Amino acid sequence: MKTIIVTGGAGFIGSNFIFYLMDHHPEDRVVCIDKLTYAGNLSTLAHVLEKDNFRFCKTDICDREAVYRIFDEEKPDIVVNFAAESHVDRSIENPSVFLETNIIGTSVLMDACRKYGIGRYHQVSTDEVYGDLPLDRPDLFFTEETPIHTSSPYSSSKASADLLVLAYHRTYGLPVSISRCSNNYGPYHFPEKLIPLMIINALNDRPLPVYGEGKNVRDWLYVEDHCKAIDLVMRNGRVGEVYNIGGHNEMQNIEIVRLICKRLNKPESLITYVTDRKGHDLRYAIDPTKIHNELGWLPETKFADGIEKTIDWYLKNEAWWQPIISREYQTYYERMYGNR
Ligand code: NAD
Ligand code: TYD
Secondary structure, three states, X not given: OOEEEEEOOOOHHHHHHHHHHHHHOOOOEEEXXXXXXXXXXXXXXXXXXXXXXXXXXXXOOOOHHHHHXXXXXXXXXXXXXXXXXXXXXXXXXXXXXXXXHHHHHHHHHHHHHHHHOOOEEEEEEEHHHHOOEOOOOOOOOEOOOOOOOOOOHHHHHHHHHHHHHHHHHHHHOOOEEEEEEOOEEOOOOOOOOHHHHHHHHHHOOOOEEEEOOOOOEEEOEEHHHHHHHHHHHHHHOOOOEEEEEOOOOEEEHHHHHHHHHHHHOOOHHHEEEEOOOOOOOOEOOEOOHHHHHHHOOOOOOOHHHHXXXXXXXXXXXXXXXXXXXXXXXXXXXHHHHOOO
């Protein structure tokens, strides 16, 4: 039986990871640390909140005293850090909170790991630390050896955190691992991101704002496949190593938006081309050979099935997303898309 601290567990991937742990390792104790920013939602965790082997702490990972207190009480075996500011567009608008949470927060967690001892600290990172690939070179992929070369304040903050994690391993011998995953999709995805935003706008017959020409390529992975990969890496992955995670499922943004229109029986005339994102990365594509060879991981959900499950989830769970889009989200949406 292990005690596992999961930070950012009220967000999209963190919550799915908590459900994965509860299902696959019911003997473990899970302690979720989450500040509940605009992106965190306690209602997502409603059905695990009362479980005996679950504890929720509304805490900022930058709050050293509070974090140390939790470590002192829980003596965790493993810490998995999902907590982050995660949206590129918001990082372009206001980078500072990205530096606070994504870099300083990571260092506070690792200091706590050093102080109280730990079996493994796992950092959930992103393929965006590698920058982007050209659209006309489909033969190129990100490997773990690809140099860090970031584009946005978001990806730069994540890359900075990765460097700190590796430094804590080299300097203090902290038993760390890092995973860098491609774009996730699935239930509980916050509707500022491409797929849930397009589903919800289409359902409401609102314009579907595609940046630039919609030709940028992302490598989409169903969230549960990502959760399984993290679970494998944090338990069996080699200490001090980086593992790329991706599904070899590259698609242009416009293909995804068209597919959503078709599935929801909405006209493509809703598609509106808007001003491109500043510094917009062209293509992400992961080579997941290392995690496959070392840990036997392969994605299990085909995109056709995953997107069907995801759309179905949003259709059935309006009670989850409706309150979100009527809060801060409205002013965000106006700021981001009003004059675009
Ligand atoms: P999200 O924005 O949905 O959730 C982030 C969670 O972190 C929220 O619950 C929020 O309340 C919490 N949080 C933010 N600041 C905090 C702080 N200072 N202290 C404590 N909690 C805080 O993000 P997500 O999409 O679930 O991403 C989770 C992690 O996975 C991030 O580290 C992100 O960089 C990484 N990642 C995401 C993707 C993707 O496609 N979404 C892909 C690869 C990697
Ligand atoms: P996003 O979901 O923000 O993820 P990331 O930028 O981290 O890959 O965006 C995915 C792609 O979709 C990206 O190329 C930007 C594009 N996009 C749009 O065209 N319109 C939108 O309204 C959003 C949110 C994203």
